[in-house]
Amino acid sequence: MSLPTWTASLAVDSRCELGEGPQWHAASQRLYWCDILDARLHWLEVASDATGHHELDHMVSLAAPLEDGGLLLVGEDRLSRVDPHSGTVETFCDFEADNPLTRSNDGRVDRHGSLWLSTMGKAVEPGAGSLYRLHRGELVKLRSGLTIPNALCFSPGGEFAWFTDTPTGVVMRWALDHQGWPVGDPAPWADFSALEGNPDGAVVDSEGHLWLALWGAGRVVRLDHDGRIVGEVCLPVSQPSCPAFGGNGLERLYITTAREGLPADQVAREPRAGGLFMATPGIRGLAEPPLRLT
Template sequence: MSEPESVGARVLSPHASELGEGPVYDPIDDTLWWFDILGKTLIEHRFATSETKVHELPFMASAMGLVDADHHLIAAEDGLYLRRIGDGNLALVAPVEADNPATRSNDGRAHASGAFWTSTMGREFETGAGSIYWFCRGEVRRLFSGLTVPNSICFSPDGTTAYFTDSRAHVLHRVAIDPATGLPTGEPEMFNDHRGKKGAQDGTVCDVDGLLWNACNGMGRLDVYAPDGRRVRSIALPVSRVTCPAFLGEKADRIAMTTAKEGLSPEEREREADAGRTFLLDIGVRGRLEPRVALG
């Protein structure tokens, strides 16, 4: 494949995260939300005013599901919480590995059925400490275990396929799921083999055409995979530690990308002055808005 394209990504806001993750766009109020996992903060950017707010959290959190105009579901280090947007009030909805202080939440995404997939991982990247869970209407089920850094959770446009990876194993998987429930109906199979290649497959979103837009962490790229698993496009970002993309806008036709400073040496941090900031890419994608999570 040729060199990654340059599309002129621009910084969305001046806020820089140590570990930016989990961006989600809410069309109700034209707002992008994302987390600084290590900073224990939730960041809010309102496009109408170009204002960015930073909300302190009492724990590490990493992923969000939209619920309604007044609430979000967030995946935190000990479970899933309902957060009231107006005042930040948090209420535990379902514990997830609350009895295991060695793990925290990581990736997560809503399915069109109302289900929410979320993952856990070891705080020190312990091998095999991570799992992927399914949540819907108060019920939690563990789907896959023995993973190290579960990532890339996303779903095909028709809701019949889920994708995920273990960023340390460098294989992107797909698994057949029931479109009515978001639960697996088969066993995971290889979708893309990234072993032996540079960078780690991190967060992913899937567009209306079934293309997967994947953050290649460590290489500063947004890679695009066709439904047959081939990498068909790469887009260059101005920093190396890219973590997760999100579609945004009324037509979901733009992309935001969170990034991180975690893992960079002092010299690299000085060289990558915008590391940890969230970028906006105006590249005319055919994205999809996130579905709502069903709580009851």
């Protein structure tokens, strides 16, 4: 039986140096995503196709929707609250502010309304990254010694978390307790070390399957409950970074991409690298709760 395959088309020609962190903001019916290296927060209003961006004064990798309709920016040395309409930003707390070597990387809100977020070395220093959980306003370190922590996402019932340390090529699954805290050690779940591309960002759909971006391979793969590839989305650019479901019925799969590190001749072959892409696989996403800070 042939593998179900979908093709992603360009949604916004944003040309991010490092597009990351797509998040659907249900209250405003907007998709937000970041250009980490160029310090911009982009947005797309799905109903009207209107787009825009905010210029920031530091690198930001995620804009998580808050219960009050605002956003929490996950930045290189701080977490900040932002009003998406006025653009007003106020610092919420420091985030590895005492470590100039690191910046924020991946993040996603779990089934309990808490935010899992990660750091990595700005020059990809081995073992410089860590994994945290922001639970009711308190930041707790879960794991350190990671290089590029990615693929943070959660099972529909909150029994498991997934993540990867991208250079290892292995996606890990971690059992969670009834409050969403990790139990024991994570276990290997899906191994991509022998395949083209490196595991990057991921999201879970309404059937509990995981959609994983393969950086360098130009595709996003759909994995079943046993970590087997059961579908794929093909892109016309080589560096997809993270998928997210959006749209009124969560029927659209948006994918951020990057042009970071591409030589000039490859950029010429991939002129839309760094854009936001979209596919409609006929499978709906899983609604994610807004972030609770109290």
